[in-house]
Amino acid sequence: MFLCAKWQYFHHMGLDVEDNFFSVQRPIKEKYGRRYLGVCSPGSSRPAMLIRVYTAFLTAAQELFNHFGEPADPYMTMVGYFNSLRELGGMKRLAEDDVQTRSYRVRMSMVERPALAQRSISNIRELTSRVSSQDIPKYLDNLEVKFKSEFDTTTGKYVTKWQEGDTRAIDIVLATNMLSVGVDVNRLGLMAVNGQPKGTAEYIQATSRVGRSFPGLVCTVLTWARPRDLSHYETFEHYHATFYKHVEAQSVTPFSPRAMDRGLTGALLSLVRLENDEFSPNDGAGKLNMSNQAEISNAIKALANRAGNVAEDNSRKKLAENELKERADEWAKKASMGGRILAYEKRGPEKDKTVSLLDSPGLKPWDNWTVPMSMREVEPGVRLIMNTNHIADDHDWKPRPATKDED
Structure with missing residues (x-):
């Protein structure tokens, strides 16, 4: 979508306005409208x-x-x-x-x-x-x-x-x-x-x-x-x-700070798992030995370069690189802990001995390892319970003293 050196329009407009390849206009007698x-x-x-x-x-x-x-x-x-x-x-x-x-x-x-x-x-x-x-x-x-x-x-x-x-x-x-x-x-x-x-x-x-x-x-x-x-x-x-x-056009800002908070972890893990077979299985999360391991370094470099080129901003590249290195350090620290199995998700026959690297939204406060499991998830729901037993008519706050200018 971004940073495409070559692109082509598909499918080219045909001779019939009622058939543009992606959609076909059907007569109302054939298809209800x-x-x-x-x-x-x-x-x-x-x-x-x-x-x-x-x-x-x-x-x-x-x-x-x-x-x-x-x-x-x-x-x-x-x-x-x-x-x-x-x-x-x-x-x-x-x-x-x-x-x-x-x-x-x-x-x-x-x-x-x-x-x-x-x-x-x-x-x-x-x-x-x-x-x-x-x-x-x-x-x-x-x-x-x-x-x-x-x-x-x-x-x-x-x-x-x-x-x-x-x-x-x-x-x-x-x-x-x-x-x-x-x-x-x-x-x-x-x-x-x-x-x-x-x-x-x-x-x-x-x-x-x-x-x-x-x-x-x-x-x-x-x-x-x-x-x-x-x-x-x-x-x-x-x-x-x-x-x-x-229909209105939708605007997006690639690699914005808030977008990286939400999606950078998922992009990093997806790239590492797709490029390296040993990291692909669910228990492949425990294969990381060092945060500067070649597989991780290559993924960080690719994503950071992408951020800098798309945004045309070297500071955006530096921010993405720092965020990715922080996640790599945390991942390596979790993988070095013994006596357990580190996996991307807690599932399988040995899930009692397994610790999940990733967290689903809403289970706890959002951190670097909270990854959305759906493209429709934006913010988790918040439930409030209002206790009216302690609400009094008299307020505890006091008005701010007026300044000389306000007097």
Whole structure:
């Protein structure tokens, strides 16, 4: 990616704009896609618009389900995407109150609504950082649960009857950007996006969670009081017809000090293990005799030169070299300790006698031998317990004495 003396563009643009080698544009009749719908109501507040959009979609899906049964299942689960936890929390309360009430009473007014059907909303979930990591897999599994469809001859409609102990399908799931990465639920077909996300890449990733196996519908609720939302609404059709070209470029700084704190150990060990067979096995960590051993010195030199050439800064090269030598000294010190087996990871039949050279993030404070085990790991989670028993009304702090200038 960096420091490439020669590079070539692959694959060269072809004659057909619908086939660029990496992706092929398929006709909508062959492969289901998504239809985007923009909603903006000047003079209406954001919560009012969301309540009406959610109610309309949920009750319209129920009407389809009453007539067609299982084919309407993808639209029975409403996915709500939010840019912040604050807005999501507010919508959850509205979903549990206003949306539930309006969905149940949609046919009780004097207004004729032939395309909407009465619906009872009971199962509302959220996929956010506020949810326990143990519950998230369970909720993802619940998203795969379909609505049961049984034809009732007395009413002439399809109905859903849950038995005691059944895992019920989710009516509404509210999510933040957690949904845009790693959530693959093929049955989802309906989504409402609250406001235009900050990045086009995030918008594409999030909305691609629906319409995978069935035609998808994405409704973007834009607020008229936000200039950015209003601008997107005014250019809605053109933006969505060309939004792949609007994907923002990502900037990176190679060999920055913080990047070296996170990734230098992994790069050093990977290079040593790939270049030298004796260091390759798991117990090869104990093969190091001296910190200036030829295998380690060659790896340090290669990485330090790379840092200096990429950054075009000799001080960056010196910093990388010092960091690498510090790790080599610590590695040699650990390998010289007898009475144990030093391995990269504590596993295998002799793991009781094995000491791990590397640590996974989150087990203890980050040090030189903490190595991320996934490209998605950035920072470990922090859990806080708030003890309110000792909170008093009177504070212990005292105001700072005013200076002469402040007087």
